[in-house]
Structures are given as C-alpha cells and as structure tokens.
Amino acid sequence: MRQILLNQPGEFSTSEQPRPVVGEGEALVRIHRIGVCGTDLHAFAGRQPFFTYPRVLGHELGVEVVEVAPNNLGVAVGDHCAVEPYLNNPSSHASRLGRPNCCEELKVLGVHVDGGMRGFLNVPIRLLHKSEKLSFEQLALVETLGIGEHAVERSAIPAGETALVIGAGPIGLAIAQFVQAAGATPVVADLSAPRRGFVADLGIEAIESPGDQLFDFVFDATGSKASMEKSFDYCAHGANLVFVGLVQDTISFHDPSFHRKELTLKSSRNSAHAFPKIIRMIEEGRIDTNPWVNHRLTLRNTPTEFAGLRAIPDLVKAVIEVDEGDL
Numbered sequence: 001m002r003q004i005l006l007n008q009p010g011e012f013s014t015s016e017q018p019r020p021v022v023g024e025g026e027a028l029v030r031i032h033r034i035g036v037c038g039t040d041l042h043a044f045a046g047r048q049p050f051f052t053y054p055r056v057l058g059h060e061l062g063v064e065v066v067e068v069a070p071n072n073l074g075v076a077v078g079d080h081c082a083v084e085p086y087l088n089n090p091s092s093h094a095s096r097l098g099r100p101n102c103c104e105e106l107k108v109l110g111v112h113v114d115g116g117m118r119g120f121l122n123v124p125i126r127l128l129h130k131s132e133k134l135s136f137e138q139l140a141l142v143e144t145l146g147i148g149e150h151a152v153e154r155s156a157i158p159a160g161e162t163a164l165v166i167g168a169g170p171i172g173l174a175i176a177q178f179v180q181a182a183g184a185t186p187v188v189a190d191l192s193a194p195r196r197g198f199v200a201d202l203g204i205e206a207i208e209s210p211g212d213q214l215f216d217f218v219f220d221a222t223g224s225k226a227s228m229e230k231s232f233d234y235c236a237h238g239a240n241l242v243f244v245g246l247v248q249d250t251i252s253f254h255d256p257s258f259h260r261k262e263l264t265l266k267s268s269r270n271s272a273h274a275f276p277k278i279i280r281m282i283e284e285g286r287i288d289t290n291p292w293v294n295h296r297l298t299l300r301n302t303p304t305e306f307a308g309l310r311a312i313p314d315l316v317k318a319v320i321e322v323d324e325g326d327l
C-alpha cells in the first residue's frame, strides 16, 4: 500500500508499505477519504504545537472495515465508518472524569502517532463509528464537526441566545452550525470577503468585524494570537468566551476588564462522546456539510499538491481521495 510520510516541515515522501496485521481489539480499515485540517497545514509549515517529525498525517478519516477482530461493539467487515482519532488512557484522571478528550496521555492519530495518509490502517475497534447512510466524504468530516460540537457544549449556550463566532474556517462553520442546532443564532466574523460570502450563502449572518457590538457568547476559531486577545473586547458583562483555535504562544488580557465583566473563559479541545450524535445529525439532515468541500486531491498527488493548498484563497475544506492504486 502507498504511504505518505511528512519527513520534516515542507517535505513529504512516498513509500510502499506492507498492510498492517490486525491485532486483538483492532480493525483493519481501508482509507477512502482524508480531510485536510489546519493541524495538517500547520504541521507542514512547522508551526503546530506539540508536533514531532517524521509523521504520517491524516486524522479526519472516512473508512471501510476490511478485517476485524471478534468484538461485541457491532463492527463488522464492510461497515463504513468515521474514525475517532483520540487515543486516550481510560484510567487517567481526565478519562475517569468523563473527559477523555483532554486525557493527560492523549495521543491523536495523525498528530502524535501515525495517521491515515495511506491505503490501510489498524485502529482500535472502539474508535469506529459506523453509518449506513453517509458517504465516505461526510464520514471524513465528522471529526471537524466534533470540534464545533464540543465547543458549543463547553459554552452551554441556551436556545434563543446569540453567539459571535470569530473565524469562518471549517471549525468556525462547525461552531455556527451547532449553535444553530442548539436553537441559538450565530453571527460569524471574518476578514475575508469570499469567506463571508460563503457563510452568507449558508443563511448565516456574516460580518467583517463586530465593531462595538457585544455578545454574551463568543467563540474564537482563528488560531490567531491577535484575534484571541481582541476577542475579550467583544464580550458583554457576564459573557462566556471559548477559545477553540489554539496558538503556539502566550495570550494576555487586561485583568481589570476581565474582572469587571466577570467573564468565563474556557478552552475547548477535541471532542468527547460526540461522534454517534454527529453522525445521526448529518443523517437526519440537521447538519449539512456538502458545501464545505471545495477542493479535492488524490493521495498519489498529495506530496506535490499539498503545499499549494494554502494559496487557494477561498478554500474551506480540502479532501484527499484514496483510490485503488494506493492499496
């Protein structure tokens, strides 16, 4: 099978590798689609916190089960699945609190351990979430949606409220969709006019900047230090601010105004227990991801085309297709 390895920032290599052999509690899956994430682009650029090289990227996966160890989780050969790429230690402090997404020993497939930019991959059966309806491309988007779902969960926004979502990338879009699913109204701010147009086409209000408008719920999904520091200014008194995007840097804020407003500041990392719910919501048409994918490339061409992704001005989501020739 073909495998694409990121040797170091800016440098991929392609190799032929043997198919992995299924171990206890594992399934061998054939990779069909791989979503390209900000994490992958940052890793390629050498700007991803907590990242080591060499690494096989790919943590947003739509897969098919081709071999599976005996299990009572209902996973069988032929199933189409999303892969939850979070490898936690079930006995860690955070896991025992029901928060495996921020487990002390968490390893994310394609980030801390090798991921899915290859024909086949072994994954623990418990990380597979199947759907009889979704396409492989939709299944590859479940992880990204999970980031948005978890952020909205963290905010505890009630129905009827309005939320400011800063940044109209896939994570910002995911947040906006789950804000809507919670019965609240998102307002998305982004400096890019094409991105604002894309948001408006989804029927969501898009603004260039909030100006002096204040919000009770603010999400920052930019991964920009300047934006994250500025986001405090858009918070009303008593507001909730959730940092979803992250930066390799220190964030500072003016404490007297933080105190005067008695803000609640939260980080949001990965997702927990969200995959089955998200798959159901896409199946029911409550979440629509179809407009997101506006660029496709093949696994074979990934080493030569990946660097060009950053230059695509209106890119929302790129998806890599793994074809028969890669197996």
Ligand SMILES: [Zn+2]
Pocket: 037, 038, 039, 059, 060, 143, 144
């Ligand atoms: Zn991702």
